Amino acid sequence: MIPNEEHIEESRLSAYLDSELAPLEMRQVATHVAACKNCNERLSELLTGQAAVRSLPPSEMEVPPWGALKMRIDRGPTSRPSSTRKRFIPVAASVMLLSLLWVVYFSPTDLPESNNPNLNNVETIALDLGLYLQDLDHPSTESRFEKAYQVIPAAYESALRFVGIEEKSPLELVPSQFEVLEVSIVEYRDSSPAARIVYLGPSGRIVIFCQRQDAITSFSGFVADKVKVRDTSCTSVYCSQYRALSFETQAGAFTVVGSRIGSALDDLVNIILP
Amino acid sequence: MERKKSHTYSERALIDRAKRNDQAAFEELYIRNWDRMYRTAVRIIGNEHDAEEVVQNSFLRAFESLHRFDEKSSFTTWCFRITTNQCLDHIRKSERRRQYFESSTENIDQMLAENSDLSEQALLRKDLLPIVEYALGNLSPKIRTVVILKDQEELSYGEISSILNCPYGTIASRLARGRSEIAAQLTSYGITASYFQNL
Numbered sequence: 001m002i003p004n005e006e007h008i009e010e011s012r013l014s015a016y017l018d019s020e021l022a023p024l025e026m027r028q029v030a031t032h033v034a035a036c037k038n039c040n041e042r043l044s045e046l047l048t049g050q051a052a053v054r055s056l057p058p059s060e061m062e063v064p065p066w067g068a069l070k071m072r073i074d075r076g077p078t079s080r081p082s083s084t085r086k087r088f089i090p091v092a093a094s095v096m097l098l099s100l101l102w103v104v105y106f107s108p109t110d111l112p113e114s115n116n117p118n119l120n121n122v123e124t125i126a127l128d129l130g131l132y133l134q135d136l137d138h139p140s141t142e143s144r145f146e147k148a149y150q151v152i153p154a155a156y157e158s159a160l161r162f163v164g165i166e167e168k169s170p171l172e173l174v175p176s177q178f179e180v181l182e183v184s185i186v187e188y189r190d191s192s193p194a195a196r197i198v199y200l201g202p203s204g205r206i207v208i209f210c211q212r213q214d215a216i217t218s219f220s221g222f223v224a225d226k227v228k229v230r231d232t233s234c235t236s237v238y239c240s241q242y243r244a245l246s247f248e249t250q251a252g253a254f255t256v257v258g259s260r261i262g263s264a265l266d267d268l269v270n271i272i273l274p
Numbered sequence: 275m276e277r278k279k280s281h282t283y284s285e286r287a288l289i290d291r292a293k294r295n296d297q298a299a300f301e302e303l304y305i306r307n308w309d310r311m312y313r314t315a316v317r318i319i320g321n322e323h324d325a326e327e328v329v330q331n332s333f334l335r336a337f338e339s340l341h342r343f344d345e346k347s348s349f350t351t352w353c354f355r356i357t358t359n360q361c362l363d364h365i366r367k368s369e370r371r372r373q374y375f376e377s378s379t380e381n382i383d384q385m386l387a388e389n390s391d392l393s394e395q396a397l398l399r400k401d402l403l404p405i406v407e408y409a410l411g412n413l414s415p416k417i418r419t420v421v422i423l424k425d426q427e428e429l430s431y432g433e434i435s436s437i438l439n440c441p442y443g444t445i446a447s448r449l450a451r452g453r454s455e456i457a458a459q460l461t462s463y464g465i466t467a468s469y470f471q472n473l
Contacts, residue, residue: 011443014450018424020431042454044467049453051470052406052460053425059316061326063308066301072334073297 008032008039014046285349293340300340304333307350310427311357317422318361319368320411328364332357347436354429354437358419365415402469409459413452420445421452 008016008029015021016029033039283291283302291299311332315325335356336343343352410418416438423434434445460466 010450010454011446014453015431015446018431018449020446045457045461046450046453048460048465048467048470049421049456050425051467052402052456052465053410053421053453055402055470056317056406056410056426057403058426059313059322059325060309061312061322063305064326064330066304069304069330069333069337070297070301072330073300073337 007036010042013039013043017043017046017050289343289345289349300337303349307353310350311353314354314422314427315357315361317410317426318358318415318419319364324364324368328360329357332360335360351433351437358437362415362419402465405460405463405465409456412459413455417448417452420448424449
């Protein structure tokens with residue numbers, strides 16, 4: 001029995017609201033609250049708090065593709081804390097810049113033209129890569145654009161400076177600490193060929209696809225001349241799009257489709273990286 | 275990409291297979307549990323992007339430590355334990371922990387100024403949402419977590435106690451404090467329980 005002069009602890013009132021008390025205690029609290037204005041008011045407050053949270057609409061999101069998680073699982077156990085990612089954003093950005101420049105070199109004619117083709121190319125690619133980088137990392141379409149622009153500026157500015165000055169060969173753009181692990185010719189679903197180049201950079205593994213035949217020939221030529229290739233192989237890539245970039249850093253695994261059609265992304269995420 | 279849940283296999287069977295490194299079985303567990311983990315993480319962290327990352331990390335952690343899952347609780351409860359730990363860890367380390375959704379007193383004041391009629395009929399769910407989010411965001415992360423697990427996920431005190439590894443009494447007092455603090459903030463805007471009755 002709860003004496004009328006004693007008020008009920010808030011935690012017990014809250015538990016009463018949730019029917020978490022023993023049956024006898026439930027009856028005792030009910031009797032007391034009916035007679036005690038103070039406890040009745042406090043119970044109403046708790047009810048308000050409960051009702052408010054229950055009124056919140058559930059946040060819904062489509063289950064992200066299993067491939068993105070599978071890729072991380074396949075990479076093996078990691079004790080890396082989630083926040084590590086933030087520390088490697090600059091590294092990831094530099095890797096992305098490198099990838100940007102590769103595309104600028106290899107496929108300038110694939111991109112829309114403007115009065116200032118260099119500017120247009122870089123801008124287009126920067127946005128494109130940024131969108132898809134974020135697309136994998138953050139599938140929410142609502143903030144893709146905003147996030148892309150947050151990630152891109154540094155790479156964009158650097159790329160702009162580069163193309164505004166002079167063209168350089170791709171090999172000159174690759175820092176010496178990037179080791180080429182593998183060069184292979186792969187086939188997309190439409191049977192078009194692509195070069196698949198795998199680097200090992202300071203931030204992790206980078207895979208770059210280049211579709212144009214002349215780019216493949218050119219690239220294979222100077223790679224064969226200047227760097228040691230660990231392995232070559234021929235792989236079918238089930239991607240219907242013409243050009244794709246994929247890179248993996250300590251900050252996370254990124255696959256980037258260098259086209260403006262996002263449907264290829266899932267294919268790539270699921271298949272490209274072993 | 276539409277993903278349909280398949281409940282052909284029991285959770286127990288899926289866990290057995292997943293423990294034998296059957297990724298398809300773990301994928302099924304992932305699909306079945308994603309929604310609850312995600313919406314819980316969103317409400318604890320207050321940021322959808324971060325929540326998604328945290329939940330992905332949680333499932334990765336779950337897969338890696340599946341061999342240690344003793345099956346004394348359900349897989350969902352175990353996932354909740356990992357996810358809430360990851361959420362609280364994320365908040366501790368995040369520089370943006372103060373940004374809980376876009377809620378701010380300025381936004382709320384503006385909304386209230388635009389709604390001069392504060393009668394229950396005039397305020398709709400969408401109007402109340404930023405106020406409730408703001409109040410929820412002002413709770414300490416530990417208290418907020420208990421409130422979400424109870425009032426959103428409707429878990430029992432026993433389940434929450436198991437997930438957070440806290441005594442029953444601690445859960446009860448955190449929940450009471452959370453509800454009370456939310457009510458106090460809502461009351462300051464003239465909002466009472468009756469506002470939510472017809473939503």
